[in-house]
Amino acid sequence: MPQMNMIEAIRDAMDVKMAEDDNVVVFGEDVGYFGGVFRCTHGLQEKYGANRVFDSPINESGIVGTAIGMAAYGLRPCVEIQFADYIYPAYDQIVSEAARMRYRSSAEFTSPLVVRTPCGGGIFGGQTHSQSPEALFTHISGVKTVIVSNPYDAKGMLISAIEDDDPVIFFEPKRLYNGPFDGHHDRPAKNWSAHPRGDVPEGHYTVPIGKADVVSEGSDVTILTYGTMVYVAETVKEETGIDAEIIDLRSLLPLDIDTIVASVKKTGRCMVLHEATLTSGFGAELAAQVQERCFYNLEVPVERVTGWDTPYPHAQEWDYFPGPARVGAALKEMMEAV
Amino acid sequence: MPQMNMIEAIRDAMDVKMAEDDNVVVFGEDVGYFGGVFRCTHGLQEKYGANRVFDSPINESGIVGTAIGMAAYGLRPCVEIQFADYIYPAYDQIVSEAARMRYRSSAEFTSPLVVRTPCGGGIFGGQTHSQSPEALFTHISGVKTVIVSNPYDAKGMLISAIEDDDPVIFFEPKRLYNGPFDGHHDRPAKNWSAHPRGDVPEGHYTVPIGKADVVSEGSDVTILTYGTMVYVAETVKEETGIDAEIIDLRSLLPLDIDTIVASVKKTGRCMVLHEATLTSGFGAELAAQVQERCFYNLEVPVERVTGWDTPYPHAQEWDYFPGPARVGAALKEMMEAV
Amino acid sequence: MADYKPLQFHVPEPTGRPGDEPDFTDVDIPSAGSAPRPDIDVDPNDIKDLARTMIRVMDKEGNAVGPWAEDIPEDVLMHGLKSMVRTRAFDERMMTLQRQGKTSFYMKCTGEEAIAIAFQQALSKGDMHFPTYRQQGILLAQDYPVVDMINQILSNAKDPLKGRQLPILYSVRDYGFFTVSGNLGTQFVQAVGWAMASAIKGDTKIAAAWIGDGSTAESDFHAALVNASVYKPPVVLNVVNNQWAISSFQGIAGGNSATFAERAHGYGIPSLRVDGNDYLAVYAVSRWAIERARRGHGPTLIEWVTYRVAPHSTSDDPSKYRPKEESSAWPLGDPILRLKNHMIKHGLWSEERHAQAETEFDEEVRAATKEAESHGTMGSGASPKEMFECVFKEMPPHLREQRQKMGV
Amino acid sequence: MADYKPLQFHVPEPTGRPGDEPDFTDVDIPSAGSAPRPDIDVDPNDIKDLARTMIRVMDKEGNAVGPWAEDIPEDVLMHGLKSMVRTRAFDERMMTLQRQGKTSFYMKCTGEEAIAIAFQQALSKGDMHFPTYRQQGILLAQDYPVVDMINQILSNAKDPLKGRQLPILYSVRDYGFFTVSGNLGTQFVQAVGWAMASAIKGDTKIAAAWIGDGSTAESDFHAALVNASVYKPPVVLNVVNNQWAISSFQGIAGGNSATFAERAHGYGIPSLRVDGNDYLAVYAVSRWAIERARRGHGPTLIEWVTYRVAPHSTSDDPSKYRPKEESSAWPLGDPILRLKNHMIKHGLWSEERHAQAETEFDEEVRAATKEAESHGTMGSGASPKEMFECVFKEMPPHLREQRQKMGV
Numbered sequence A, B: 001m002p003q004m005n006m007i008e009a010i011r012d013a014m015d016v017k018m019a020e021d022d023n024v025v026v027f028g029e030d031v032g033y034f035g036g037v038f039r040c041t042h043g044l045q046e047k048y049g050a051n052r053v054f055d056s057p058i059n060e061s062g063i064v065g066t067a068i069g070m071a072a073y074g075l076r077p078c079v080e081i082q083f084a085d086y087i088y089p090a091y092d093q094i095v096s097e098a099a100r101m102r103y104r105s106s107a108e109f110t111s112p113l114v115v116r117t118p119c120g121g122g123i124f125g126g127q128t129h130s131q132s133p134e135a136l137f138t139h140i141s142g143v144k145t146v147i148v149s150n151p152y153d154a155k156g157m158l159i160s161a162i163e164d165d166d167p168v169i170f171f172e173p174k175r176l177y178n179g180p181f182d183g184h185h186d187r188p189a190k191n192w193s194a195h196p197r198g199d200v201p202e203g204h205y206t207v208p209i210g211k212a213d214v215v216s217e218g219s220d221v222t223i224l225t226y227g228t229m230v231y232v233a234e235t236v237k238e239e240t241g242i243d244a245e246i247i248d249l250r251s252l253l254p255l256d257i258d259t260i261v262a263s264v265k266k267t268g269r270c271m272v273l274h275e276a277t278l279t280s281g282f283g284a285e286l287a288a289q290v291q292e293r294c295f296y297n298l299e300v301p302v303e304r305v306t307g308w309d310t311p312y313p314h315a316q317e318w319d320y321f322p323g324p325a326r327v328g329a330a331l332k333e334m335m336e337a338v
Numbered sequence C, D: 001m002a003d004y005k006p007l008q009f010h011v012p013e014p015t016g017r018p019g020d021e022p023d024f025t026d027v028d029i030p031s032a033g034s035a036p037r038p039d040i041d042v043d044p045n046d047i048k049d050l051a052r053t054m055i056r057v058m059d060k061e062g063n064a065v066g067p068w069a070e071d072i073p074e075d076v077l078m079h080g081l082k083s084m085v086r087t088r089a090f091d092e093r094m095m096t097l098q099r100q101g102k103t104s105f106y107m108k109c110t111g112e113e114a115i116a117i118a119f120q121q122a123l124s125k126g127d128m129h130f131p132t133y134r135q136q137g138i139l140l141a142q143d144y145p146v147v148d149m150i151n152q153i154l155s156n157a158k159d160p161l162k163g164r165q166l167p168i169l170y171s172v173r174d175y176g177f178f179t180v181s182g183n184l185g186t187q188f189v190q191a192v193g194w195a196m197a198s199a200i201k202g203d204t205k206i207a208a209a210w211i212g213d214g215s216t217a218e219s220d221f222h223a224a225l226v227n228a229s230v231y232k233p234p235v236v237l238n239v240v241n242n243q244w245a246i247s248s249f250q251g252i253a254g255g256n257s258a259t260f261a262e263r264a265h266g267y268g269i270p271s272l273r274v275d276g277n278d279y280l281a282v283y284a285v286s287r288w289a290i291e292r293a294r295r296g297h298g299p300t301l302i303e304w305v306t307y308r309v310a311p312h313s314t315s316d317d318p319s320k321y322r323p324k325e326e327s328s329a330w331p332l333g334d335p336i337l338r339l340k341n342h343m344i345k346h347g348l349w350s351e352e353r354h355a356q357a358e359t360e361f362d363e364e365v366r367a368a369t370k371e372a373e374s375h376g377t378m379g380s381g382a383s384p385k386e387m388f389e390c391v392f393k394e395m396p397p398h399l400r401e402q403r404q405k406m407g408v
């Protein structure tokens, strides 16, 4: 099976869908001739022509707004917002339009489009190249929110997203593009070739939107996480020896609540782990649901370990990032509490 | 003491501050000559001149963007977004700019501005005149989020907001403008003259941002709520006889967690009640914090009663709205559960 | 810097406020027939003047004059006039319905009927409008069933939109009528995207975008023009300048500094400014722009100059912010009266037939209203079950759970 | 509709890609001195041509010619030239710093130095720039301490922004330098708001807004122009057209359809298109627009035509998307060389002094770099405590709790 990093896997997903379906078009800032600042669309214009893969003006609202018009026409646009930090100008078109199109027209018009966008920090990118705004979409009825953590899922879920008849916000943790980063920024970087999820089948396959992935079974505590934090959790499990069950949610909305509940009922403890700021982050929703559904099974409160409630700082990046030290300490505390 | 409805109280707050401080300016769509579609700025242009109270072009991003520039100059803009449903075009200016100005410039530049906006449903306004997007702001580090429920608080907190040196998003539940609406839409409307919080002192006073209000003491269960839902909670308490302690949060960020924790520790039960959709609503944050801080005091899980995860429908408004019937039933269930 | 005087802040004011006499001296009205008619493949730079003048065809006597005067087929004229009369009858009846408390909300297009209707008549099946809330004429000109419009307005059991959407924010795909948004301006750039799709697919369909003078200030107006400028898709960008937003006049959208048609110049998009109350001009210019688009020459922006005679909506009272008699003083007159006169003059119509048409349409709308009311008013009849449908194509588990909780 | 041909989708392409010869035949360069110089209270409609031509002062021989040629004081010229040389030295050194891994990121303004520097020299104390990331010249022209700039770039213990902000996104209030945003375009409308405030207060301060060609496509560009059009505040709206965004050329922002200067016409704002590599033209036009604003005549938009010689940033490699020799083929030349020649010709400068200045500034920057490095590099030295400060004026309880949790 071919080895791919996440960039290649994402590109391959678009390639597969573009070859299969003439209606798939790809555009965004710098995605055409150049192939994207992270190279995710590299080679696609050459292969499919500027009619289907092209640069767009630097106007995020226009990218999503034109995509909505195209989707209403019958195309399946897969657009890129260069950094998730720049998705806010498009927020109105996503929230008031793409998300509401099916409802307000009673399905006469729909918005089958994908907004791909790199998220998360760890690249010394400061407050405008590091954000994780997923919770701002999970609150919006009518969009699906996905965040992938490895090449295999990235390709399979992007294909699912392009095939989905509703709008999907597709987050790509940029710190994972080249390897499964575990938060130990001072150690040598790993790459995907050494990771089983770097084996990516050729051609068409899907990973469904709405199913979580139990990446590591365990009995002591459930860690609900996604994106970059999956590898932080795995590392902490290894380093602390705490037998954590690690769930990579992958799809935040729809949420695979059954998998979550089954795990927490088994372990009796639950940590929620994400990079976004704490207050009103997606971890709040997870904690709220877990305490509601597993109340009588919980030994200790659901614990949230997240980025702090500050803008993403530049120099203090590793103080902000919920890395192995913080996660490990919190996990130990949870295990020690009655 | 003068009797005021919420519109008058809000207007009076601006009037008081404009008289006191030349740097306070007021603008937004239709707020100048006409005085606002809800009349909140009625008479202010006549009194203070078009230099300080004026109409703006229909561009919400421009309203907030120019306000940010003015605030950087030294003014204190208090702007209106005509409906909270139309705040999304301004989202980038609020999130990436107003909220981050102090941080990114290390306090060289700040954004002391207020964005007033009517929120909530119950006026048969459909999906674009009914939304409650408060949770989209509580997730943003650097803005304060306030939502008022009565004339007294409205005036006192708006004065606080205008005096605050950081940006404040100030939500005004439009269904409360004229009276304390309790969700019984089929009964005659009440107005503020019969309500103690309709007594509004003249001149300057403040209600601090960051303090909750225990509007009704009780020992059975704590209801955390805000805006229109405060009156639904009061009515349900009366109708069910359940001795609920009702807390009007007023300020969502900063949050008065001490008052919340003290109450839940006393009652052992907690309901969170808001009109916004459930998933990733502010209720999630409340539930997450309460279960974390009051875990060993809770008899039953924290229960969220909210609008459904759909766009705000037009005809089905009262099915969407978490009215007395739904709240009452949920409350009874909570009391009956072990 | 001592010699610099204090700067002054400039806030534009309309020429009149309540209590004042209406004053339209600022509105330059060139004589009918004076504007040239360029070829459809004209270089935008060569027709910049057409953005500052006003293309008019009908003269005071009701004659069609000048290069934009076309030989419009009689049935087109007839259908145009009737659709305008019908639209006005519809608006009046719906206003009454709202006053009776049978619907929450309504918006009339009185005085602006010619624009949507004549434009629609120039369009072809398969094309798509991206309308605002004031283009009901598009549906009425296509004889879309009036009763279905009223069902939507009443949010009743037969509402095609199942009670989910605010009155008048219709969606009628088969009639080329894109779902109207409550959020201003968003549709403008979507129309450009739709037209881009038509070009990408190598089809021949065109999009018609609609926006009001006040809403041109919205940022998506720019997003639309930038994309139209870059990709040159087949779209007609219609700006309906009816002089007012809600209480703010067109000067608050920048209309005192340049015409709305001129906005297009910075994007290399040709633009035309047209007497929107002149049915003959609207029809001719619409055909020109549509043909231009369909022949691959790209986008055109058209400013339709008109006047919002009615209140902004049933929630509005214009006597609070503009001179009482302003609408009757509007110098471009009433589009219905003007076309009627033209047709009478040319032996195609008569006062009697006009009166008869008015009665007929009034009765048609009355009957349709009655039928619609039998399915419920003000949201009655709409099912709570429908609230949970159409959020997504397939209902995800959390919505199914919520629907269960609600017991529907 | 059978006779309509399939529509075609149009995606603009630059005149050359890697492997091609550079081709600037599309760039019309009028001769120096040919553009007229209007009065500052001119009606915007009367100078529309100035948005399509290019105002140029320096001819090929280095003479200042035409109506825009001013008698610029010698010390201004001298300071202008030195600041440009200094800026280039600074950029070079910082680039090295980044290559050495001492900072994460840098952006040069090579080839564009004249614009920020001459504009700044025309401005007064108390005015405010709303810059982008490519106007470091504004600070260097004011002799803001170079070591403080480097401290910011290194995010070290002496970083005035305490490590919170990305390198080069300076904030220097006392030097009229508004905090640079990482989000494109947002500052443009903020500048308009700042200028509105100056007018509201009856002050005489003006704002200078800055934006790149690519970023004019952002919606806040429109928000800025609409507000400038309506309220006519004292603001100069600078568009730096350096031909490229990142990998996309100015045609993807609409630049093939009209000039960026022409964008202003739709808003009734006067605009001028200027050879941005001609220091003398930049200084003269800046003074004109600033004076116009300060005398209460309102906003001006200026398109500065230049070329981004450097990569977009240290993360970029232009050889991937444009002809290799494009920057040396750029027909407007190098602003430093051109001013140098002019000054040598006029006996104000010499090759020797130039070489000496280059060495001097290189040494100055080297020394400053050394000093800055002693306070830490790549974020070292910044305190985690600072992470929690300045989110709000007063730290709210939840942040205090979080800081405690972190143990700082």
Ligand SMILES: Cc1ncc(C[n+]2csc(CCOP(=O)(O)OP(=O)(O)O)c2C)c(N)n1
Pocket (backbone or CB within 6 Å): B029, B058, B082, B086, B089, C134, C182, C183, C184, C211, C212, C213, C214, C215, C216, C242, C244, C245, C246, C308, C312
């Ligand atoms: C984003 C947004 N902002 C504000 C509003 C409120 N609003 C509805 S209509 C209107 C005025 C629009 O005026 P114009 O574009 O001239 O259209 P007209 O009503 O005259 O046809 C306003 C401000 C809205 N619906 N959406």
Ligand SMILES: Cc1ncc(C[n+]2csc(CCOP(=O)(O)OP(=O)(O)O)c2C)c(N)n1
Pocket (backbone or CB within 6 Å): A029, A058, A082, A086, A089, D134, D182, D183, D184, D211, D212, D213, D214, D215, D216, D240, D242, D244, D245, D246, D308, D312
């Ligand atoms: C809102 C937003 N979208 C995208 C980006 C990414 N980005 C940074 S610079 C840039 C190109 C800007 O080009 P231009 O405006 O021409 O300025 P130049 O770099 O040429 O000076 C892009 C796309 C951003 N910073 N902000």
Ligand SMILES: [Mg+2]
Pocket (backbone or CB within 6 Å): C212, C213, C214, C240, C241, C242, C243, C244, C245, C308
């Ligand atoms: Mg209007």
Ligand SMILES: [Mg+2]
Pocket (backbone or CB within 6 Å): D212, D213, D214, D240, D241, D242, D243, D244, D245, D308
């Ligand atoms: Mg550029």
